[in-house]
Amino acid sequence: MNALAPIIAWPELFEDQLGLALWDAVEIARAVGGVAVGQFQVSGVEIDSRDVVPGDLFFALKGEAMDGYRFVASAFARGAAAVVVDRPVDGPHILVSDTSSALVKLAKAARSRTSARIVGVTGSVGKTGVKEAIFAALDRSSRGKAHRSVKSYNNHVGVPLSLARMDARSRYGVFEMGMNHAGELSALTAQVRPHVAVITTIAPAHIEMLGSIEAIADAKAEIFEGLETGGVAIIPADSPQFARLKEAAEKQDVAVVSFGRAEYADVRLLDAVPAPGGGSLVTADLGDRRICYTVAEPGEHWIANSLAVMAAVRAAGGDLGAAGLALAEMQGLKGRGARTVIAATGGDGSSRALLIDESYNANPASMRATLAQLGVTPAQRRIAVLGAMKELGTHGPAFHAALAEPILAAGVDHVVLVGDEMQPLADELGKSDSAALGKRPSIAHCRDAADALAALKEFGLEGGDAILVKGSNSVGLGAVVAALAQQKD
Structure with a gap:
């Protein structure tokens, strides 16, 4: 029997009819209703020239404050195989009337195929x-x-x-x-x-x-x-x-x-x-x-x-x-629960503290859930760096003040509050009757991430501490996480 027979008789699958490249020039032009200049194949799609890798298709999107056309040269320098533009350029490209609309059209073509x-x-x-x-x-x-x-x-x-x-x-x-x-x-x-x-x-x-x-x-x-x-x-x-x-x-x-x-x-x-x-x-x-x-x-x-x-x-x-x-x-994602052990002196003598990164987003429900988890995390001391919750409108003061209950229930020792919207929470935690719900934490109310870092330094992190950092992304508490993470164990 011919040894090649089993290979030759291998059943043909639907995928075998598909190209190996993500897209080629003809497919892109057809999908977006544009004109292809040059023949090319691409292995990825990108909208930020800083993230382009060799083989990418770069869409020069136009926003209210930025025109991606300015970064076409940078995209090519980083190895872009082609670009999608609304004005001709030197190099392989797809010319369209509107690059944002073209991206949506390519997306629909991807879904259809x-x-x-x-x-x-x-x-x-x-x-x-x-x-x-x-x-x-x-x-x-x-x-x-x-x-x-x-x-x-x-x-x-x-x-x-x-x-x-x-x-x-x-x-x-x-x-x-x-x-x-x-x-x-x-x-x-x-x-x-x-x-x-x-x-x-x-x-x-x-x-x-x-x-x-x-x-x-x-x-x-x-x-x-x-x-x-x-x-x-x-x-x-x-x-x-x-x-x-x-x-x-x-x-x-x-x-x-x-x-x-x-x-x-x-x-x-x-x-x-x-x-x-x-x-x-x-x-x-x-x-x-x-x-x-x-x-x-x-x-x-x-x-x-x-x-x-x-x-x-x-x-x-x-x-x-x-x-x-x-x-x-599953491991915690950056900004959404990632846990990092950082170096710390004193405290329980372990020379280690736990950093919990929840800095990407915050709303009343996620704040409560994360604080509850902090409360059951084994720690010598529990520290919460909490940034303002955005897009709450007139409900904001009440929602921020209501965080006092989960903070006290979690047995938090020190709270760093960041942003003007946190004032109602600072006021609530400062009330004399708040201690009835649990031990009252020490409080630092800061304007921004830089002030929050200074407040943490003044408080002093120790071995055995658990530090939660959580707030709406626009507050910028990712900078706090980045600075603390440099103290890796």
């Missing part, structure tokens, strides 16, 4: 972590053929960019979608067209723009509008907005799967106990089976997140075993 199962993720809290966990599970079970939006690329630029980067050979795609105004998710979900749409939770983030928690729920529910025929909507059973979300999903004539502790939840938590080394050991009922798995990330919120992950992976046709392994291996 793929046979991948698509998962869309939104919610007031936990979007990025849940997206990363779903991706890790699907990537493991598909042996590296899953795609996702990186970082928090979840807006009107990040979503089409993430879609345009999706390889035609992908078996799964996982996309995060964010919003702070009504109607934004409608536009994004129309591009993503998910088979599975996940809402992690509903909380008063962006309430300044939307006015009420009900309006926030309605805006998040827009993700269901883009669901493909036969799609699945995954919603939090424990949310006060459950009925509202379920009704919105059912209007789209899709299946609804709920997750949580509630008796009626389709993916229901049966038990969760602390796991050795941190995290939780979770037992859940999926209706036709029970599963047990470990969640490496600490906190009650991650127990709920894990249920959403399991529901999404199952709905997408993924492997639940791979999902369990992914959750057991």
Whole structure:
């Protein structure tokens, strides 16, 4: 028998007809309605010239204050294979009338050409972590053929960019979608067209723009509008907005799967106990089976997140075993729970302190969840550096003052408050009757990240301390984390 026969007879797959490059000049020009100048292939798509790597396609986007055309030369210098521009340039390019519109068109072409199962993720809290966990599970079970939006690329630029980067050979795609105004998710979900749409939770983030928690729920529910025929909507059973979300999903004539502790939840938590080394050991009922798995990330919120992950992976046709392994291996993301051991003197003599980086975002729900986790973190002293929560509008003073209760309940020893919006919390913590809820922490109220670092230095970090840094990204507490992280153990 000819030894080559088995190779020659190997069945031809759909993917075998696809090009190895992410895009070529003809495909891009056809997708965006532009004119190709030169023949080329690209292996990536980028909008920031500083992040361009050899083989990328650079989109010269034009914003209110910046014109990407100015950075075309820089993109080529970094190895861009071609650029998308609205004016001719020297070098391989696609000429279009509007580069932002062209990016959206390329994204839609990427979505149209793929046979991948698509998962869309939104919610007031936990979007990025849940997206990363779903991706890790699907990537493991598909042996590296899953795609996702990186970082928090979840807006009107990040979503089409993430879609345009999706390889035609992908078996799964996982996309995060964010919003702070009504109607934004409608536009994004129309591009993503998910088979599975996940809402992690509903909380008063962006309430300044939307006015009420009900309006926030309605805006998040827009993700269901883009669901493909036969799609699945995954919603939090424990949310006060459950009925509202379920009704919105059912209007789209899709299946609804709920997750949580509630008796009626389709993916229901049966038990969760602390796991050795941190995290939780979770037992859940999926209706036709029970599963047990470990969640490496600490906190009650991650127990709920894990249920959403399991529901999404199952709905997408993924492997639940791979999902369990992914959750057991998840590490905190930069700005969203990453934990770093830093050097510290004195204290318990360990010469080590724990830095918890939650500096990327903050709203009332995530603040409470993170402070609760700080409260159960073993530590000689607990220190919280808390930045202002943005986009709360007239509700802001009350929401900030209400953080006194979880701070006291967590047994925090020292609080560094950053931003003018934190004044109501400083006032609340300073009241004489606040000590009835727990020990009263010492307080430093600062203007900015630099002042916060100075306040920490004055207070003095010691061995055995646990330091939480959390605030809205615009407060800039990432600088505090970066400075403290330099003191690595």
